[in-house]
Amino acid sequence: MKEGGQRTKGKTLESSKENPVVSIITIVYNRKQDLQATFESVFAQSYSNIEYIVVDGASNDGTLDLIESYSDKISYWRSEPDKGLYDAMNKGLSLAQGDFVWFMNAGDLIFENDTTEQMIQKAGREADVYFGETMMFDETGKEWGVRSQITNQVLPKKLGWRSLSKGMVVCHQSILVKRGIAPEYILDHPFSADIDWVIKSLKAADQIVNTDQILSRYLMGGFSKKNLFKSWADRYDILKRHYGVIPNLWNHLMIVLRALLQRRSY
16 A cells, blocks of 8 residues: 555644535546546635545556655545445545545546635535536537536435435535535445435435535546446445335336436437
């Protein structure tokens, strides 16, 4: 294992109601070019009370060299083999010390340089969960529009755990959860543990705030998209656990039809 960085980036991060510490966590494995873009997005944030954590799965493509070159801007980083995406995300959670956790994995971008600052100014530390919209873009950098407009996964104005009965209506990169209620990711469903994590987080939350902002830019064609059918099977079992067998049979049929339509759209 290799690790390094200073948690405070040279200064003490002090949490307050008006300025909570946001722990941004980036998971990466052999994606040097995508990681560079994510770094630039995080480092450009005007909000200063950010703890930035990077968890690398022992990359061998130069990713580790890139991480080390930015070590003065990273609060803490670790590079070691892992058991997959969600195992690495659990490591990120265990390292985080901020008030909120926000996953911005390699290739994902925060929407604008002042996005975090605007979000915090609206609600401060009163929320248990922040959520917002997602701008979808492809590998050429072309923006396709916000997720609710170009897919059938429409973000509701009010988000609760029952909102996910028909699928992942909120993008994982556009939801921040108070660290004290954030659960670990389950490892027995390696293709869709993100939806279980969001549902459990929303169940534990008392105050869920719609930021009415676009929070992230999401690079289309991610892990679950590349493993679509396995993702469906995982998601079916997860939603059955949370919502029951009979409702899930109908809801999952809708999810499959929606995913097929979405797959044809881009």
